[in-house]
Amino acid sequence: MKPIQVGLLGIGTVGSGTFHVLQRNQQEIQGRAGRGIEITMVADLDVERAMRIVGPDVQVVNDARAVIANPEIDIVVELIGGYGIAKALVLEAIAAGKHVVTANKALLAVHGTEIFAAASAKGVMVAFEAAVAGGIPIIKALREGLTANRIQWIAGIINGTTNFILSEMRDKGLDFDVALKEAQALGYAEADPTFDIEGVDAAHKITLMSAIAFGIPVQFDKAYVEGITKLGAADIKYAEQLGYRIKLLGIAKRRLPDATHRADGIELRVHPTLVPAKRLIANVEGAMNAVMAHGDAVGTTLYYGKGAGSEPTASAVIADLVDITRLHTADAAQRVPPLAFQPGAMRNTPVLPMGEVFTSYYLRLRVADEAGVLARVTGLLAEAGINIDAVLQREADEVSGEAATQTDVIILTHDCMEAKMDEALARMQALPTVLQPITRIRKEELA
Ligand code: HSE
Numbered sequence: 001m002k003p004i005q006v007g008l009l010g011i012g013t014v015g016s017g018t019f020h021v022l023q024r025n026q027q028e029i030q031g032r033a034g035r036g037i038e039i040t041m042v043a044d045l046d047v048e049r050a051m052r053i054v055g056p057d058v059q060v061v062n063d064a065r066a067v068i069a070n071p072e073i074d075i076v077v078e079l080i081g082g083y084g085i086a087k088a089l090v091l092e093a094i095a096a097g098k099h100v101v102t103a104n105k106a107l108l109a110v111h112g113t114e115i116f117a118a119a120s121a122k123g124v125m126v127a128f129e130a131a132v133a134g135g136i137p138i139i140k141a142l143r144e145g146l147t148a149n150r151i152q153w154i155a156g157i158i159n160g161t162t163n164f165i166l167s168e169m170r171d172k173g174l175d176f177d178v179a180l181k182e183a184q185a186l187g188y189a190e191a192d193p194t195f196d197i198e199g200v201d202a203a204h205k206i207t208l209m210s211a212i213a214f215g216i217p218v219q220f221d222k223a224y225v226e227g228i229t230k231l232g233a234a235d236i237k238y239a240e241q242l243g244y245r246i247k248l249l250g251i252a253k254r255r256l257p258d259a260t261h262r263a264d265g266i267e268l269r270v271h272p273t274l275v276p277a278k279r280l281i282a283n284v285e286g287a288m289n290a291v292m293a294h295g296d297a298v299g300t301t302l303y304y305g306k307g308a309g310s311e312p313t314a315s316a317v318i319a320d321l322v323d324i325t326r327l328h329t330a331d332a333a334q335r336v337p338p339l340a341f342q343p344g345a346m347r348n349t350p351v352l353p354m355g356e357v358f359t360s361y362y363l364r365l366r367v368a369d370e371a372g373v374l375a376r377v378t379g380l381l382a383e384a385g386i387n388i389d390a391v392l393q394r395e396a397d398e399v400s401g402e403a404a405t406q407t408d409v410i411i412l413t414h415d416c417m418e419a420k421m422d423e424a425l426a427r428m429q430a431l432p433t434v435l436q437p438i439t440r441i442r443k444e445e446l447a
Helices: 013-024 026-033 048-055 064-069 086-096 105-122 136-143 162-171 178-184 201-214 233-241 310-327 371-385 416-429
Strands: 004-009 036-041 058-063 076-077 099-102 151-157 245-254 263-278 288-295 301-304 359-370 387-394 406-413 439-443
Touching: 004 064, 004 310, 013 026, 013 036, 013 048, 026 036, 026 310, 036 048, 036 064, 036 310, 048 058, 058 301, 064 086, 076 086, 076 136, 076 310, 086 099, 086 105, 099 105, 105 201, 105 245, 136 151, 136 201, 136 288, 151 201, 162 178, 162 233, 162 245, 162 288, 201 245, 201 263, 233 245, 233 359, 233 406, 233 439, 301 310, 359 371, 359 416, 371 387, 371 406, 371 416
Parallel strands: 004 036, 004 076, 036 058, 076 099, 263 439
Antiparallel strands: 151 245, 151 288, 245 263, 288 301, 359 406, 359 439, 387 406
């Protein structure tokens, strides 16, 4: 049978990896797919560079629309990124009856509802394994491997750049700015690292996973997003002393109505998180990714691997190409739905505002070292109904660069509603003996 024809839009790091892995493993891939898979056309603005990568047998153009217009092309792989031209090209490819493979988490997290609806109406597939956690087949695992389960929660280290920075901060006692510069020098962080360090990239990814896990539409605009830029070396050190590590986690959690929670809902959030040091995920270091998913039948599962890079991401792109090759002649109703649930079975369970999130906390207060200060602080927590789990006070001489009249008080709390914590924090901050802005980091036991 004639190989299925693939057109690449963009041949940078991931595109060239896809080309090389397809060539290198073509026999095995064909044996699995039941048919050859060939990249026969590439669009890239740098035509000469693209030609050097793919050689003379592949047609290279500088106009992506020429790929979409080519009737021989069955699958368009979008590797341009961003929401702009990539969105127009994906929708045009779908309208032209092409199946689409994309690594573009930003596009799907923001415009996924429109794109999946267009694909469904046209009877084509949109596959996006490479959009979340690079080479880890987490989309496949959530959508198919865990299909028996009612997923309760997902928590993932899904941004390698920030995990590298946090690992360096912990290992070498560096402050954020220094660790970021080091990550940039080593090529782990981009010149403009905003999307990574502010948590936006992780929020795109957890938004996609939340849709698959809970059968809700992709709703990036409802996600709470907090990055790692305000983290200090001191907090990483104190967390360590309390038996925790700080990781930037993407969290999606199902909350059921009970005596505390009036309604059901989904928590969807990205923020630095204290995780018990003994959890496997707390020991995921450097640029690696890991995702935990907890299902009612399977219990807790953990997936680990490279979240970026040329061939790890190509591995995910090619897995999608194989899936499409196997299924493209199947009736659309027999294919796996892109978000796991059949369109008619999607739910409108609301994504909860951050004030309704239920979690525990690490607080660090720089206070005047005077009698009664701790009592006043803990009194305000008690008044808000917040239960304290542990308190640590550092001796004044351990607080770097300050006179012995100040001290750091670190408090771990049990779970409470975020709105209650906001109220208590505002009242604590107003105490004249609290000398600096209070640091608040959320904590998850992931048990
Ligand atoms: N910039 C991402 C990361 C990789 O640092 O993990 C692509 O999503």
